[in-house]
Amino acid sequence: MNSSQRYDTRAWLLFAAMAVLWGTPYLFISVAVESYSPAAVVAGRTLLGGLLLLPFAIRRKALRPAFEKIGWVLLFGAIEMAGPFLLLGHAEQTLPSGLTGLLVATVPLFAAIIAFGGGDRSALSPARSIGLFVGFVGVFVMVAGPGLAVDGGNGSIAVGEVLLVALLYAIAPFFIATKLRDVPSLGSITLALLAVGIFYTPIAFLTQHQVPTLKDTLALIALAVPCTALAFITFFALIARVGPVRAPLFTYVNPVVAIVLGTLILGEPLTFGLLIGFPLMMAGCWLAATGSTVRARKVKPDLTPNARS
Template sequence: MTARGWFLFSLMGVIWGIPYLMIKVAVDALSPSFVVCARCALGALLLLPFAIRQGGLPRVVRTRWRPMLAFACIEIIGPWWTLTDAERHLSSSTAGLLIAGVPIVGLVLARFFGSAEHLGPRRLAGLLLGLAGVTVLTLPHLTGGDTRSLAEVAVTVLGYATAPLIVTRHLKDVPTLQLTAPCLALAAVVYAPAAVAGRPDAMPSAQVLTALAGLGAICTALAFVVFLELIKEAGPTRATVFTYVNPAVAVAAGALFLDERLTAGVLAAFALILTGSVLATAGPRAARPGTSEPLPAGGLVPEEERGRRPVS
Protein backbone atom coordinates (compact mmCIF):
# COMPACT_ATOMS: atom_id res chain seq x y z
CA MET A 1 0.00 0.00 0.00
CA THR A 2 1.23 3.51 -0.77
CA ALA A 3 2.25 6.11 1.81
CA ARG A 4 -0.99 7.98 1.09
CA GLY A 5 -2.94 4.77 1.60
CA TRP A 6 -1.23 4.14 4.96
CA PHE A 7 -2.00 7.70 6.07
CA LEU A 8 -5.69 7.31 5.19
CA PHE A 9 -5.74 3.86 6.81
CA SER A 10 -4.24 5.19 10.05
CA LEU A 11 -6.62 8.14 10.10
CA MET A 12 -9.64 5.86 9.69
CA GLY A 13 -8.37 3.64 12.49
CA VAL A 14 -8.62 6.64 14.82
CA ILE A 15 -11.72 8.38 13.42
CA TRP A 16 -13.89 5.26 13.48
CA GLY A 17 -12.37 4.06 16.74
CA ILE A 18 -14.21 6.70 18.75
CA PRO A 19 -17.86 6.65 17.56
CA TYR A 20 -18.76 3.62 19.71
CA LEU A 21 -18.17 5.70 22.82
CA MET A 22 -20.02 8.71 21.38
CA ILE A 23 -22.97 6.58 20.31
CA LYS A 24 -23.14 5.03 23.77
CA VAL A 25 -23.23 8.49 25.38
CA ALA A 26 -25.86 9.84 22.96
CA VAL A 27 -28.20 6.84 22.90
CA ASP A 28 -28.51 6.83 26.69
CA ALA A 29 -30.42 10.12 26.41
CA LEU A 30 -31.81 10.11 22.85
CA SER A 31 -33.63 7.70 20.55
CA PRO A 32 -31.57 5.84 17.90
CA SER A 33 -33.51 7.59 15.11
CA PHE A 34 -32.76 11.02 16.56
CA VAL A 35 -29.04 10.19 16.89
CA VAL A 36 -28.79 8.92 13.30
CA CYS A 37 -30.77 11.85 11.89
CA ALA A 38 -28.71 14.45 13.76
CA ARG A 39 -25.45 12.77 12.75
CA CYS A 40 -26.40 12.60 9.07
CA ALA A 41 -27.87 16.10 8.96
CA LEU A 42 -24.77 17.69 10.44
CA GLY A 43 -22.50 15.72 8.11
CA ALA A 44 -24.57 16.73 5.08
CA LEU A 45 -24.62 20.41 6.10
CA LEU A 46 -20.83 20.40 6.39
CA LEU A 47 -20.17 18.63 3.07
CA LEU A 48 -22.91 19.88 0.73
CA PRO A 49 -21.42 23.38 0.17
CA PHE A 50 -18.12 21.84 -0.94
CA ALA A 51 -19.88 19.27 -3.15
CA ILE A 52 -21.93 22.01 -4.83
CA ARG A 53 -18.83 24.17 -5.29
CA GLN A 54 -17.15 21.36 -7.26
CA GLY A 55 -19.86 21.64 -9.90
CA GLY A 56 -21.81 18.91 -11.65
CA LEU A 57 -23.60 17.58 -8.56
CA PRO A 58 -27.09 17.45 -10.20
CA ARG A 59 -25.66 15.52 -13.16
CA VAL A 60 -23.93 13.02 -10.86
CA VAL A 61 -27.12 12.40 -8.90
CA ARG A 62 -29.20 12.12 -12.08
CA THR A 63 -26.90 9.61 -13.80
CA ARG A 64 -25.75 7.57 -10.76
CA TRP A 65 -28.77 7.66 -8.48
CA ARG A 66 -29.28 3.89 -8.47
CA PRO A 67 -25.86 2.84 -7.09
CA MET A 68 -25.84 5.93 -4.87
CA LEU A 69 -29.20 4.90 -3.41
CA ALA A 70 -27.90 1.37 -2.85
CA PHE A 71 -24.79 2.73 -1.12
CA ALA A 72 -26.84 5.06 1.10
CA CYS A 73 -29.16 2.24 2.19
CA ILE A 74 -26.47 -0.40 2.73
CA GLU A 75 -23.79 1.79 4.34
CA ILE A 76 -25.79 4.44 6.22
CA ILE A 77 -29.58 4.16 6.46
CA GLY A 78 -29.67 0.55 7.61
CA PRO A 79 -26.42 -0.10 9.51
CA TRP A 80 -26.26 3.17 11.44
CA TRP A 81 -29.67 2.60 12.98
CA THR A 82 -29.05 -1.07 13.79
CA LEU A 83 -25.67 -0.29 15.37
CA THR A 84 -27.06 2.63 17.38
CA ASP A 85 -30.03 0.62 18.59
CA ALA A 86 -27.79 -2.35 19.48
CA GLU A 87 -25.58 -0.18 21.69
CA ARG A 88 -28.53 0.40 24.00
CA HIS A 89 -27.87 -3.13 25.25
CA LEU A 90 -24.30 -3.97 24.15
CA SER A 91 -21.09 -2.46 25.48
CA SER A 92 -18.96 -0.48 23.06
CA SER A 93 -16.20 -3.12 23.28
CA THR A 94 -18.66 -5.85 22.25
CA ALA A 95 -19.80 -3.76 19.29
CA GLY A 96 -16.19 -3.09 18.33
CA LEU A 97 -15.34 -6.78 18.39
CA LEU A 98 -18.31 -7.73 16.21
CA ILE A 99 -17.70 -4.90 13.73
CA ALA A 100 -14.13 -6.17 13.39
CA GLY A 101 -15.58 -9.03 11.38
CA VAL A 102 -16.16 -6.67 8.44
CA PRO A 103 -12.90 -7.54 6.58
CA ILE A 104 -13.62 -11.27 6.76
CA VAL A 105 -17.19 -10.81 5.48
CA GLY A 106 -15.92 -8.40 2.82
CA LEU A 107 -13.34 -10.95 1.72
CA VAL A 108 -16.00 -13.65 1.33
CA LEU A 109 -18.34 -11.30 -0.55
CA ALA A 110 -15.55 -10.09 -2.84
CA ARG A 111 -14.67 -13.65 -3.81
CA PHE A 112 -18.36 -14.55 -4.22
CA PHE A 113 -18.91 -11.63 -6.63
CA GLY A 114 -15.79 -12.49 -8.61
CA SER A 115 -13.41 -9.80 -7.43
CA ALA A 116 -10.10 -9.79 -9.31
CA GLU A 117 -8.23 -8.55 -6.24
CA HIS A 118 -5.44 -11.04 -5.43
CA LEU A 119 -5.60 -12.61 -1.97
CA GLY A 120 -2.58 -14.75 -1.19
CA PRO A 121 -1.69 -16.69 1.96
CA ARG A 122 0.04 -13.64 3.44
CA ARG A 123 -3.06 -11.45 3.31
CA LEU A 124 -5.34 -14.24 4.54
CA ALA A 125 -3.00 -14.81 7.48
CA GLY A 126 -3.07 -11.07 8.19
CA LEU A 127 -6.87 -11.01 8.30
CA LEU A 128 -6.92 -13.92 10.76
CA LEU A 129 -4.16 -12.42 12.91
CA GLY A 130 -6.04 -9.13 13.11
CA LEU A 131 -9.23 -10.88 14.16
CA ALA A 132 -7.29 -12.83 16.81
CA GLY A 133 -5.83 -9.58 18.12
CA VAL A 134 -9.23 -7.94 18.44
CA THR A 135 -10.51 -11.03 20.26
CA VAL A 136 -7.62 -10.94 22.74
CA LEU A 137 -8.12 -7.21 23.24
CA THR A 138 -11.86 -7.15 23.88
CA LEU A 139 -12.68 -10.59 25.30
CA PRO A 140 -11.98 -9.61 28.95
CA HIS A 141 -14.30 -6.60 28.61
CA LEU A 142 -17.29 -8.24 26.92
CA THR A 143 -20.73 -7.94 28.42
CA GLY A 144 -23.76 -9.84 27.32
CA GLY A 145 -26.46 -8.62 24.97
CA ASP A 146 -29.76 -10.05 23.78
CA THR A 147 -30.24 -11.90 20.52
CA ARG A 148 -31.80 -8.89 18.81
CA SER A 149 -28.81 -6.67 19.54
CA LEU A 150 -26.36 -9.26 18.23
CA ALA A 151 -28.47 -9.68 15.09
CA GLU A 152 -28.50 -5.89 14.60
CA VAL A 153 -24.71 -5.74 14.74
CA ALA A 154 -24.56 -8.65 12.26
CA VAL A 155 -26.71 -6.60 9.85
CA THR A 156 -24.32 -3.68 10.36
CA VAL A 157 -21.32 -5.88 9.57
CA LEU A 158 -22.97 -7.14 6.37
CA GLY A 159 -23.76 -3.59 5.25
CA TYR A 160 -20.27 -2.27 6.01
CA ALA A 161 -18.73 -5.16 4.08
CA THR A 162 -20.99 -4.79 1.03
CA ALA A 163 -20.93 -1.01 0.54
CA PRO A 164 -17.23 -0.76 -0.47
CA LEU A 165 -17.89 -3.29 -3.26
CA ILE A 166 -20.62 -1.01 -4.63
CA VAL A 167 -18.22 1.93 -4.60
CA THR A 168 -15.49 -0.05 -6.35
CA ARG A 169 -17.77 -1.46 -9.04
CA HIS A 170 -20.09 1.47 -9.79
CA LEU A 171 -18.96 4.70 -8.10
CA LYS A 172 -15.18 4.74 -8.21
CA ASP A 173 -15.07 7.70 -10.61
CA VAL A 174 -17.61 9.76 -8.65
CA PRO A 175 -15.97 12.58 -6.63
CA THR A 176 -15.96 11.72 -2.95
CA LEU A 177 -17.89 14.79 -1.77
CA GLN A 178 -20.54 14.38 -4.47
CA LEU A 179 -21.16 10.82 -3.34
CA THR A 180 -21.09 11.41 0.40
CA ALA A 181 -23.12 14.61 0.77
CA PRO A 182 -26.30 13.48 -1.12
CA CYS A 183 -26.28 10.09 0.65
CA LEU A 184 -26.07 11.73 4.08
CA ALA A 185 -28.79 14.21 3.14
CA LEU A 186 -31.06 11.37 2.02
CA ALA A 187 -30.47 9.47 5.27
CA ALA A 188 -31.30 12.59 7.30
CA VAL A 189 -34.57 13.05 5.39
CA VAL A 190 -35.51 9.37 5.84
CA TYR A 191 -35.03 9.54 9.61
CA ALA A 192 -36.46 13.04 10.12
CA PRO A 193 -40.07 11.95 10.87
CA ALA A 194 -38.97 9.35 13.44
CA ALA A 195 -36.49 11.82 14.92
CA VAL A 196 -39.19 14.46 15.36
CA ALA A 197 -41.53 11.91 16.93
CA GLY A 198 -38.80 10.75 19.32
CA ARG A 199 -37.29 14.14 20.12
CA PRO A 200 -36.30 14.73 23.76
CA ASP A 201 -38.62 16.66 26.05
CA ALA A 202 -35.75 18.78 27.42
CA MET A 203 -32.45 20.07 26.10
CA PRO A 204 -29.84 17.26 26.26
CA SER A 205 -26.79 17.71 28.45
CA ALA A 206 -23.59 19.29 27.18
CA GLN A 207 -21.97 15.84 27.14
CA VAL A 208 -24.68 14.45 24.86
CA LEU A 209 -24.55 17.49 22.56
CA THR A 210 -20.77 17.16 22.32
CA ALA A 211 -21.15 13.50 21.41
CA LEU A 212 -23.64 14.38 18.65
CA ALA A 213 -21.34 17.09 17.30
CA GLY A 214 -18.40 14.68 17.26
CA LEU A 215 -20.47 12.01 15.51
CA GLY A 216 -21.61 14.45 12.81
CA ALA A 217 -18.42 16.43 12.16
CA ILE A 218 -15.63 13.92 12.83
CA CYS A 219 -17.11 10.43 12.61
CA THR A 220 -19.39 11.24 9.64
CA ALA A 221 -18.32 14.22 7.50
CA LEU A 222 -14.55 13.79 7.83
CA ALA A 223 -14.68 10.00 8.13
CA PHE A 224 -16.61 9.43 4.91
CA VAL A 225 -14.29 11.62 2.88
CA VAL A 226 -11.29 9.68 4.19
CA PHE A 227 -13.02 6.29 3.86
CA LEU A 228 -14.01 6.71 0.21
CA GLU A 229 -10.56 7.98 -0.70
CA LEU A 230 -9.10 4.93 1.06
CA ILE A 231 -11.34 2.57 -0.96
CA LYS A 232 -10.15 4.18 -4.19
CA GLU A 233 -6.52 4.04 -3.04
CA ALA A 234 -6.33 0.55 -1.54
CA GLY A 235 -9.34 -1.45 -2.76
CA PRO A 236 -12.45 -2.60 -0.86
CA THR A 237 -10.86 -5.50 1.07
CA ARG A 238 -7.77 -3.63 2.29
CA ALA A 239 -9.85 -0.53 3.06
CA THR A 240 -11.96 -2.31 5.69
CA VAL A 241 -9.00 -3.77 7.62
CA PHE A 242 -8.87 -0.58 9.72
CA THR A 243 -11.79 -2.01 11.71
CA TYR A 244 -9.18 -4.20 13.43
CA VAL A 245 -7.47 -1.06 14.74
CA ASN A 246 -10.64 0.62 16.07
CA PRO A 247 -10.92 -1.35 19.35
CA ALA A 248 -7.19 -0.81 19.96
CA VAL A 249 -7.75 2.94 19.63
CA ALA A 250 -10.49 2.78 22.25
CA VAL A 251 -8.21 0.97 24.72
CA ALA A 252 -5.33 3.37 24.04
CA ALA A 253 -7.60 6.35 24.66
CA GLY A 254 -8.66 4.83 27.97
CA ALA A 255 -5.04 4.38 29.01
CA LEU A 256 -4.10 7.94 28.02
CA PHE A 257 -7.11 9.88 29.29
CA LEU A 258 -8.71 7.64 31.93
CA ASP A 259 -5.59 6.09 33.50
CA GLU A 260 -6.73 2.59 32.58
CA ARG A 261 -4.06 -0.07 33.09
CA LEU A 262 -2.26 -1.55 30.07
CA THR A 263 -1.95 -5.30 30.64
CA ALA A 264 0.21 -7.90 28.92
CA GLY A 265 -2.88 -9.12 27.08
CA VAL A 266 -3.54 -5.64 25.70
CA LEU A 267 0.06 -5.30 24.48
CA ALA A 268 -0.13 -8.74 22.85
CA ALA A 269 -3.37 -7.73 21.13
CA PHE A 270 -1.76 -4.55 19.80
CA ALA A 271 1.06 -6.64 18.31
CA LEU A 272 -1.37 -9.04 16.64
CA ILE A 273 -3.54 -6.21 15.28
CA LEU A 274 -0.64 -4.22 13.85
CA THR A 275 1.01 -7.32 12.34
CA GLY A 276 -2.27 -8.48 10.87
CA SER A 277 -3.00 -5.04 9.41
CA VAL A 278 0.41 -4.88 7.72
CA LEU A 279 0.02 -8.36 6.21
CA ALA A 280 -3.62 -7.95 5.19
CA THR A 281 -2.97 -4.64 3.41
CA ALA A 282 0.25 -5.70 1.70
CA GLY A 283 0.29 -5.56 -2.08
CA PRO A 284 1.66 -8.24 -4.41
CA ARG A 285 5.37 -8.36 -5.11
CA ALA A 286 6.51 -6.47 -8.17
CA ALA A 287 7.20 -8.54 -11.30
CA ARG A 288 10.25 -8.62 -13.55
CA PRO A 289 9.88 -6.32 -16.57
CA GLY A 290 7.79 -7.94 -19.28
CA THR A 291 7.01 -11.08 -17.21
CA SER A 292 4.81 -12.27 -14.37
CA GLU A 293 7.83 -13.63 -12.46
CA PRO A 294 8.36 -11.83 -9.12
CA LEU A 295 11.49 -9.80 -8.49
CA PRO A 296 14.18 -11.18 -6.19
CA ALA A 297 14.37 -10.12 -2.55
CA GLY A 298 14.83 -6.38 -2.27
CA GLY A 299 12.86 -5.70 -5.46
CA LEU A 300 15.96 -4.91 -7.58
CA VAL A 301 16.09 -5.75 -11.26
CA PRO A 302 19.27 -7.67 -12.19
CA GLU A 303 21.74 -5.57 -14.16
CA GLU A 304 21.47 -7.72 -17.29
CA GLU A 305 17.68 -7.13 -17.40
CA ARG A 306 17.64 -3.36 -16.90
CA GLY A 307 17.88 -2.64 -20.59
CA ARG A 308 14.59 -4.44 -21.23
CA ARG A 309 12.58 -2.24 -18.85
CA PRO A 310 9.46 -0.96 -20.69
CA VAL A 311 8.83 2.74 -21.06
CA SER A 312 6.33 4.08 -18.51
Protein backbone atom coordinates in the same frame (compact mmCIF):
# COMPACT_ATOMS: atom_id res chain seq x y z
CA MET B 1 -6.53 -2.82 -10.13
CA ASN B 2 -4.09 -0.10 -11.17
CA SER B 3 -0.55 0.44 -9.99
CA SER B 4 -1.51 3.00 -7.38
CA GLN B 5 -3.56 0.47 -5.37
CA ARG B 6 -0.98 -0.24 -2.69
CA TYR B 7 -0.07 1.23 0.64
CA ASP B 8 2.29 4.07 -0.25
CA THR B 9 2.96 7.07 1.99
CA ARG B 10 -0.27 8.83 1.08
CA ALA B 11 -2.28 5.66 1.65
CA TRP B 12 -0.75 5.17 5.10
CA LEU B 13 -1.63 8.75 6.03
CA LEU B 14 -5.22 8.13 4.94
CA PHE B 15 -5.12 4.84 6.85
CA ALA B 16 -4.00 6.59 10.05
CA ALA B 17 -6.69 9.24 9.66
CA MET B 18 -9.40 6.60 9.23
CA ALA B 19 -8.16 4.62 12.22
CA VAL B 20 -8.82 7.66 14.41
CA LEU B 21 -11.89 9.06 12.66
CA TRP B 22 -13.74 5.72 12.76
CA GLY B 23 -12.20 4.51 16.00
CA THR B 24 -13.79 7.30 18.05
CA PRO B 25 -17.49 7.11 16.95
CA TYR B 26 -18.15 4.19 19.28
CA LEU B 27 -17.39 6.43 22.25
CA PHE B 28 -19.55 9.27 20.92
CA ILE B 29 -22.43 6.93 20.05
CA SER B 30 -22.31 5.41 23.52
CA VAL B 31 -22.56 8.90 25.02
CA ALA B 32 -25.16 10.27 22.59
CA VAL B 33 -27.69 7.43 23.05
CA GLU B 34 -27.91 8.26 26.76
CA SER B 35 -30.52 10.92 25.92
CA TYR B 36 -30.97 10.68 22.12
CA SER B 37 -32.88 7.83 20.50
CA PRO B 38 -30.86 5.75 17.98
CA ALA B 39 -32.93 7.23 15.13
CA ALA B 40 -32.28 10.76 16.39
CA VAL B 41 -28.54 10.05 16.46
CA VAL B 42 -28.66 8.88 12.84
CA ALA B 43 -30.75 11.86 11.72
CA GLY B 44 -28.55 14.35 13.54
CA ARG B 45 -25.17 13.07 12.37
CA THR B 46 -26.22 12.59 8.73
CA LEU B 47 -28.18 15.82 8.29
CA LEU B 48 -25.50 17.96 9.91
CA GLY B 49 -22.74 16.16 8.03
CA GLY B 50 -24.57 16.53 4.72
CA LEU B 51 -25.34 20.22 5.27
CA LEU B 52 -21.69 20.89 6.09
CA LEU B 53 -20.58 19.28 2.84
CA LEU B 54 -23.34 20.75 0.65
CA PRO B 55 -21.73 24.14 -0.15
CA PHE B 56 -18.46 22.44 -1.06
CA ALA B 57 -20.29 19.94 -3.30
CA ILE B 58 -22.15 22.79 -5.03
CA ARG B 59 -18.97 24.81 -5.51
CA ARG B 60 -17.19 21.82 -7.07
CA LYS B 61 -20.24 20.92 -9.21
CA ALA B 62 -20.20 17.41 -7.74
CA LEU B 63 -23.95 17.01 -7.29
CA ARG B 64 -25.06 16.62 -10.93
CA PRO B 65 -22.90 13.51 -11.60
CA ALA B 66 -24.20 12.03 -8.34
CA PHE B 67 -27.82 12.72 -9.33
CA GLU B 68 -27.20 10.87 -12.60
CA LYS B 69 -26.57 7.74 -10.53
CA ILE B 70 -29.01 8.57 -7.75
CA GLY B 71 -30.19 4.97 -7.45
CA TRP B 72 -26.70 3.70 -6.64
CA VAL B 73 -26.06 6.67 -4.37
CA LEU B 74 -29.20 5.91 -2.36
CA LEU B 75 -28.31 2.22 -2.19
CA PHE B 76 -24.84 3.13 -0.96
CA GLY B 77 -26.40 5.41 1.66
CA ALA B 78 -28.69 2.60 2.84
CA ILE B 79 -25.86 0.06 3.10
CA GLU B 80 -23.17 2.33 4.55
CA MET B 81 -25.22 4.76 6.66
CA ALA B 82 -28.95 4.15 7.14
CA GLY B 83 -28.68 0.56 8.33
CA PRO B 84 -25.35 0.55 10.19
CA PHE B 85 -25.81 3.86 12.02
CA LEU B 86 -29.18 2.77 13.46
CA LEU B 87 -27.94 -0.72 14.34
CA LEU B 88 -24.88 0.67 16.11
CA GLY B 89 -26.95 3.14 18.10
CA HIS B 90 -29.31 0.40 19.23
CA ALA B 91 -26.52 -2.08 19.99
CA GLU B 92 -24.54 0.41 22.08
CA GLN B 93 -27.48 0.77 24.43
CA THR B 94 -26.41 -2.73 25.54
CA LEU B 95 -22.80 -3.33 24.50
CA PRO B 96 -19.64 -1.55 25.71
CA SER B 97 -18.18 0.77 23.06
CA GLY B 98 -14.87 -1.13 23.05
CA LEU B 99 -16.51 -4.46 22.27
CA THR B 100 -18.59 -2.81 19.55
CA GLY B 101 -15.42 -1.54 17.91
CA LEU B 102 -13.87 -5.00 18.13
CA LEU B 103 -16.84 -6.68 16.47
CA VAL B 104 -16.91 -4.12 13.65
CA ALA B 105 -13.27 -5.03 13.00
CA THR B 106 -14.54 -8.25 11.39
CA VAL B 107 -15.17 -6.18 8.24
CA PRO B 108 -12.08 -7.60 6.44
CA LEU B 109 -13.31 -11.14 7.10
CA PHE B 110 -16.57 -10.40 5.32
CA ALA B 111 -14.73 -8.46 2.59
CA ALA B 112 -12.62 -11.53 1.80
CA ILE B 113 -15.74 -13.70 1.48
CA ILE B 114 -17.44 -11.12 -0.76
CA ALA B 115 -14.36 -10.83 -2.97
CA PHE B 116 -14.29 -14.62 -3.34
CA GLY B 117 -17.97 -14.64 -4.28
CA GLY B 118 -17.21 -11.99 -6.88
CA GLY B 119 -14.64 -14.20 -8.60
CA ASP B 120 -11.42 -13.37 -6.75
CA ARG B 121 -10.31 -16.94 -5.96
CA SER B 122 -7.19 -15.68 -4.18
CA ALA B 123 -9.47 -14.11 -1.55
CA LEU B 124 -9.88 -17.55 0.03
CA SER B 125 -6.40 -18.95 -0.45
CA PRO B 126 -5.21 -21.40 2.24
CA ALA B 127 -3.73 -18.60 4.35
CA ARG B 128 -6.88 -16.47 4.07
CA SER B 129 -9.16 -19.43 4.80
CA ILE B 130 -7.19 -20.12 7.96
CA GLY B 131 -7.55 -16.43 8.75
CA LEU B 132 -11.34 -16.63 8.43
CA PHE B 133 -11.48 -19.56 10.82
CA VAL B 134 -9.14 -18.01 13.37
CA GLY B 135 -10.93 -14.66 13.14
CA PHE B 136 -14.35 -16.11 13.83
CA VAL B 137 -12.94 -18.16 16.70
CA GLY B 138 -11.67 -14.89 18.13
CA VAL B 139 -15.12 -13.32 17.79
CA PHE B 140 -16.68 -16.30 19.57
CA VAL B 141 -14.16 -16.08 22.44
CA MET B 142 -14.81 -12.35 22.86
CA VAL B 143 -18.57 -12.75 22.87
CA ALA B 144 -18.78 -15.94 24.94
CA GLY B 145 -15.62 -15.56 27.03
CA PRO B 146 -15.66 -15.21 30.82
CA GLY B 147 -16.10 -11.78 32.31
CA LEU B 148 -17.90 -10.29 29.31
CA ALA B 149 -20.91 -8.19 30.26
CA VAL B 150 -23.15 -9.50 27.45
CA ASP B 151 -25.89 -11.47 29.14
CA GLY B 152 -29.31 -12.62 28.02
CA GLY B 153 -31.18 -12.19 24.77
CA ASN B 154 -30.59 -8.45 24.48
CA GLY B 155 -26.83 -8.93 24.50
CA SER B 156 -26.98 -11.63 21.85
CA ILE B 157 -29.21 -9.48 19.65
CA ALA B 158 -26.82 -6.53 20.04
CA VAL B 159 -23.85 -8.68 19.01
CA GLY B 160 -25.79 -9.86 15.96
CA GLU B 161 -26.61 -6.26 15.08
CA VAL B 162 -22.95 -5.25 15.16
CA LEU B 163 -21.88 -8.23 13.05
CA LEU B 164 -24.55 -7.23 10.52
CA VAL B 165 -23.04 -3.75 10.54
CA ALA B 166 -19.65 -5.29 9.75
CA LEU B 167 -21.17 -7.17 6.80
CA LEU B 168 -22.78 -3.99 5.45
CA TYR B 169 -19.52 -2.07 5.90
CA ALA B 170 -17.74 -4.80 3.90
CA ILE B 171 -20.24 -4.55 1.03
CA ALA B 172 -20.21 -0.74 0.69
CA PRO B 173 -16.64 -0.29 -0.64
CA PHE B 174 -17.40 -2.57 -3.59
CA PHE B 175 -20.24 -0.25 -4.60
CA ILE B 176 -17.91 2.73 -4.32
CA ALA B 177 -15.19 1.07 -6.38
CA THR B 178 -17.54 -0.14 -9.13
CA LYS B 179 -20.92 1.58 -9.41
CA LEU B 180 -19.77 4.98 -8.09
CA ARG B 181 -16.20 4.93 -9.34
CA ASP B 182 -16.67 7.77 -11.84
CA VAL B 183 -18.85 9.92 -9.57
CA PRO B 184 -17.12 12.65 -7.53
CA SER B 185 -16.92 11.31 -3.98
CA LEU B 186 -18.06 14.63 -2.53
CA GLY B 187 -21.31 14.47 -4.50
CA SER B 188 -22.07 10.86 -3.57
CA ILE B 189 -21.38 11.41 0.11
CA THR B 190 -23.37 14.64 0.34
CA LEU B 191 -26.46 13.26 -1.39
CA ALA B 192 -26.35 10.02 0.59
CA LEU B 193 -26.01 11.82 3.92
CA LEU B 194 -28.85 14.23 3.17
CA ALA B 195 -31.14 11.44 1.93
CA VAL B 196 -30.53 9.33 5.04
CA GLY B 197 -30.97 12.36 7.30
CA ILE B 198 -34.27 13.35 5.68
CA PHE B 199 -35.54 9.76 5.89
CA TYR B 200 -34.75 9.45 9.60
CA THR B 201 -35.91 12.91 10.73
CA PRO B 202 -39.62 12.03 11.19
CA ILE B 203 -38.63 8.76 12.89
CA ALA B 204 -36.36 10.75 15.21
CA PHE B 205 -39.24 13.01 16.28
CA LEU B 206 -41.47 10.00 16.94
CA THR B 207 -38.87 8.14 19.00
CA GLN B 208 -37.25 11.01 20.93
CA HIS B 209 -38.78 11.11 24.42
CA GLN B 210 -36.03 12.80 26.48
CA VAL B 211 -34.62 16.30 26.58
CA PRO B 212 -31.05 15.89 25.26
CA THR B 213 -28.23 16.94 27.55
CA LEU B 214 -25.42 19.28 26.50
CA LYS B 215 -22.86 16.47 26.81
CA ASP B 216 -24.85 14.18 24.53
CA THR B 217 -25.43 16.98 22.03
CA LEU B 218 -21.70 17.70 21.83
CA ALA B 219 -21.11 13.98 21.24
CA LEU B 220 -23.65 14.07 18.40
CA ILE B 221 -21.90 17.07 16.82
CA ALA B 222 -18.58 15.22 17.05
CA LEU B 223 -20.21 12.27 15.29
CA ALA B 224 -21.48 14.52 12.50
CA VAL B 225 -18.43 16.64 11.75
CA PRO B 226 -15.14 14.70 12.01
CA CYS B 227 -16.58 11.17 12.29
CA THR B 228 -19.04 11.46 9.39
CA ALA B 229 -18.42 14.36 6.99
CA LEU B 230 -14.61 14.35 7.15
CA ALA B 231 -14.35 10.59 7.59
CA PHE B 232 -16.31 9.74 4.43
CA ILE B 233 -14.18 12.05 2.30
CA THR B 234 -11.09 10.33 3.66
CA PHE B 235 -12.63 6.88 3.17
CA PHE B 236 -13.38 7.47 -0.51
CA ALA B 237 -9.81 8.70 -1.01
CA LEU B 238 -8.44 5.56 0.63
CA ILE B 239 -10.60 3.27 -1.52
CA ALA B 240 -9.42 5.08 -4.66
CA ARG B 241 -5.85 4.63 -3.48
CA VAL B 242 -5.78 0.97 -2.42
CA GLY B 243 -9.03 -0.66 -3.57
CA PRO B 244 -12.15 -1.97 -1.78
CA VAL B 245 -10.51 -5.08 -0.24
CA ARG B 246 -7.45 -3.37 1.25
CA ALA B 247 -9.22 -0.18 2.32
CA PRO B 248 -10.96 -1.78 5.36
CA LEU B 249 -7.59 -2.75 6.85
CA PHE B 250 -7.78 0.35 9.05
CA THR B 251 -10.48 -1.49 11.00
CA TYR B 252 -7.63 -3.46 12.62
CA VAL B 253 -6.67 -0.31 14.50
CA ASN B 254 -10.17 1.04 15.20
CA PRO B 255 -10.75 -1.37 18.11
CA VAL B 256 -7.57 -0.23 19.84
CA VAL B 257 -8.82 3.36 19.71
CA ALA B 258 -12.31 2.28 20.84
CA ILE B 259 -11.01 0.16 23.74
CA VAL B 260 -8.59 2.82 24.99
CA LEU B 261 -11.25 5.53 24.91
CA GLY B 262 -13.89 3.26 26.41
CA THR B 263 -11.58 2.24 29.24
CA LEU B 264 -10.17 5.69 30.02
CA ILE B 265 -13.30 7.81 29.55
CA LEU B 266 -16.25 5.47 30.16
CA GLY B 267 -14.56 3.12 32.63
CA GLU B 268 -15.38 0.01 30.59
CA PRO B 269 -13.66 -3.18 31.82
CA LEU B 270 -11.01 -5.20 30.01
CA THR B 271 -12.28 -8.77 30.29
CA PHE B 272 -10.41 -12.06 29.93
CA GLY B 273 -12.49 -12.88 26.85
CA LEU B 274 -11.42 -9.65 25.16
CA LEU B 275 -7.77 -10.17 26.01
CA ILE B 276 -7.77 -13.67 24.49
CA GLY B 277 -10.20 -13.14 21.61
CA PHE B 278 -8.83 -9.80 20.42
CA PRO B 279 -5.42 -11.02 19.17
CA LEU B 280 -7.07 -14.10 17.61
CA MET B 281 -9.52 -11.94 15.69
CA MET B 282 -6.82 -9.48 14.62
CA ALA B 283 -4.56 -12.26 13.33
CA GLY B 284 -7.50 -13.83 11.52
CA CYS B 285 -8.56 -10.56 9.92
CA TRP B 286 -5.03 -9.88 8.74
CA LEU B 287 -4.68 -13.28 7.08
CA ALA B 288 -8.19 -13.20 5.60
CA ALA B 289 -7.78 -9.76 4.04
CA THR B 290 -4.16 -9.88 2.93
CA GLY B 291 -2.87 -13.44 2.90
CA SER B 292 -0.12 -12.09 5.22
CA THR B 293 0.85 -9.14 2.99
CA VAL B 294 -0.64 -5.76 2.07
CA ARG B 295 1.30 -5.45 -1.17
CA ALA B 296 -0.70 -5.43 -4.36
CA ARG B 297 0.37 -7.57 -7.28
CA LYS B 298 2.61 -5.70 -9.67
CA VAL B 299 0.70 -4.90 -12.82
CA LYS B 300 1.27 -2.63 -15.76
CA PRO B 301 0.06 0.94 -15.22
CA ASP B 302 -3.35 1.73 -16.68
CA LEU B 303 -2.69 4.50 -19.20
CA THR B 304 -6.29 4.97 -20.34
CA PRO B 305 -7.78 8.46 -20.06
CA ASN B 306 -9.98 7.42 -17.11
CA ALA B 307 -7.11 5.92 -15.09
CA ARG B 308 -6.84 7.14 -11.51
CA SER B 309 -3.55 8.59 -10.32
